[in-house]
Amino acid sequence: MGGGVGVKRSISLHDLPVGESLAQDVFDSQGRLLLKSGTVLIAELKEGLLRKGIEMVYIEVEDPANKDGDSKPDLEQIEKFKAHTDNFAQFARLYDTLLYEVRRTALRGKYNKLMQANLKDDVMLFARYLIEDEQASLRYYLQIKNAKKDYEYEYHALNTAILSILLGKWLGLSLYEIWEVGLTGLLHDIGELQLPEGMLKKKGPLNAEEWALVKTHPILGAKNLLKTDWMPPRVIVGVLMHHERLDGTGYPQGILGSDIPLYPRIVAVASIFNAMTTDRSYARAVAIPASLEELRNRSFGQLDAKVTRILYDKIHAFMADHSG
Structure with a gap:
């Protein structure tokens, strides 16, 4: 992602290209953990989430407003x-x-x-x-x-x-x-x-x-x-x-x-x-x-x-x- 500071952004799973890392854990409708934060989203994982009805996930993107600070x-x-x-x-x-x-x-x-x-x-x-x-x-x-x-x-x-x-x-x-x-x-x-x-x-x-x-x-x-x-x-x-x-x-x-x-x-x-x-x-x-x-x-x-x-x-x- 480069050298900048990361911030979490929600994004439609349909629009998310493979190869991105998840910035937050993903849970199913019964509260069960599906994927942990940091998981690299490959095609098979993306398809699996969509089959389970997951529409939105969080990824980390660079925050240009504060490149030298802490991400939190x-x-x-x-x-x-x-x-x-x-x-x-x-x-x-x-x-x-x-x-x-x-x-x-x-x-x-x-x-x-x-x-x-x-x-x-x-x-x-x-x-x-x-x-x-x-x-x-x-x-x-x-x-x-x-x-x-x-x-x-x-x-x-x-x-x-x-x-x-x-x-x-x-x-x-x-x-x-x-x-x-x-x-x-x-x-x-x-x-x-x-x-x-x-x-x-x-x-x-x-x-x-x-x-x-x-x-x-x-x-x-x-x-x-x-x-x-x-x-x-x-x-x-x-x-x-x-x-x-x-x-x-x-x-x-x-x-x-x-x-x-x-x-x-x-x-x-x-x-x-x-x-x-x-x-x-x-x-x-x-x-x-x-x-x-x-x-x-x-x-x-x-x-x-x-x-x-x-x-x-x-x-x-x-x-x-x-x-x-």
Whole structure:
């Protein structure tokens, strides 16, 4: 590949010539490893992946913007990109990498497997990047929301993580706490993947039996995460309780007020905002200002008023500053 620094890029397998090296492990639909990172793709391997329905892979390409640095983004690289607030190439690379990891967690969640160990480092790297320049991060997040209206699990998970990380920063949490709440946001709906396929895409209201099943997904998610030995307990509790509401109307336990920890309070606001501003099978996307108003209304009893107020103020201020 030459002497430059390598960065990961996703590419259609159909367009990938033989002889390229994979930059990331490839897994099948059941989470089984097919090819390891570094494997040179020969014709037989490419054909085998296509037969198994693999459409996209990651390869390493030269990054002309930083030929003398390290291939993995770090704080020094982040500082260089901060000098140009309109340049979101670094953010996009980190987002793309973590999106791939979310797809891996989705497979592992579906089949009740352990979460991959590298996820914790990828989320920490992304969290550190996001909080280095909150305004740039918020701007890019809102650009994604405007460009991607259709619901997909992995985008909802990652966008909820982004907003949870930013809320953690705005609330004055430590870096470790911000990492934990970001991980909680990323994994909050992992239990949904064990529900019958198609249930959450059903057009029209769920019947009583289906709704009862949906209410089990926080428990399913928490049980799955208990298997992963590096998973922080507060993240597991956050996943279990992200649908609890301060007035006791939430699920799965109907917990009240102060018994609900901070992480699920943050993730609840982040997840609801992301869901409302996305087209889902049962509802069209709501405009961002109207979504913020709805969240503020729900802060009188259901959602944490401080968390909701911070989100409302930050996004409103940003939109006012960029209205021209």
